[in-house]
Amino acid sequence: MNLHKFSHARELISIAPTIDVKVNLLSKELAEKYISYVLNKYHPWKTTGHLSIGDNAGKLSTEENEFTFSLSMKNEPAYIFFEQNNINKNDVVVIENAKNISKLMENSHGMEYFISDTNATYLIAVNWYSIEYIGDIEFLNPDMY
Numbered sequence: 736m737n738l739h740k741f742s743h744a745r746e747l748i749s750i751a752p753t754i755d756v757k758v759n760l761l762s763k764e765l766a767e768k769y770i771s772y773v774l775n776k777y778h779p780w781k782t783t784g785h786l787s788i789g790d791n792a793g794k795l796s797t798e799e800n801e802f803t804f805s806l807s808m809k810n811e812p813a814y815i816f817f818e819q820n821n822i823n824k825n826d827v828v829v830i831e832n833a834k835n836i837s838k839l840m841e842n843s844h845g846m847e848y849f850i851s852d853t854n855a856t857y858l859i860a861v862n863w864y865s866i867e868y869i870g871d872i873e874f875l876n877p878d879m880y
Contacts, residue, residue, distance in 0.1 A: 737763075743817045743846045744826035747839060756839050757831035761814075766827035770816050773851050777858040777869055783818045786847045786860045792867035800866055805836035809852075816849050 738745040744760060751758040761769065774782060781787040795804060813833035817823035830836055836850060840861075850859040857870030 738826060739822045741822050742826055743823055743843075743848065744828050746843050746846075747815070747828050750842050751830075751839060754838060754842050756835045758839070759829050761827040761829060763825050766816070767825040769814060769827055769855075770819065770825060773814075773816075773849070773855045773858060776855055779849070779858065779860060783820050786818060786849060786862045788858060788860045788867040788869050792860070792869045793872070795866040795868075797861060797864055797866055801861060802837045802841045804866055805834055805838075808833035808836070810834055812853060814851050814853070818847060 738748075738760075748758055748760060750756075760766075777788065779787060780789040810832050813830050813836060815828045815830060815836065817826060819825075830839065833850070833852070840846075840848075845863075847860075847862045850861070851857060855870075857868060857872040859872070860867045
């Protein structure tokens, strides 16, 4: 694992086994291709700093939903990546069960992050103020939890 000592991926990978959540890290080569594909498909406004998809995205309050929203997601792998700066560039953590994302984040330090699935059928951006989402994401319904 060749991650910056302050990378978000390093933190998630170290926390996951302590809370019985299965994760792995994509190789830099695969991560770069995956992130490029997702960003080119959805064209989010901000990929560094305050992450944002933009005006065309649905929104939930981070304060009210960050530690519960993933409970409505499908039990399938999800890909988590972060702002594309020198510390977190091309780091992708794959979580075996997307329903566990909120649990993983609840047990880590605060961070902003993107989430998508294997085929990039949706994109979620979690920032300090809102959870923005776009694509095939009808399952992200706050009434479900």
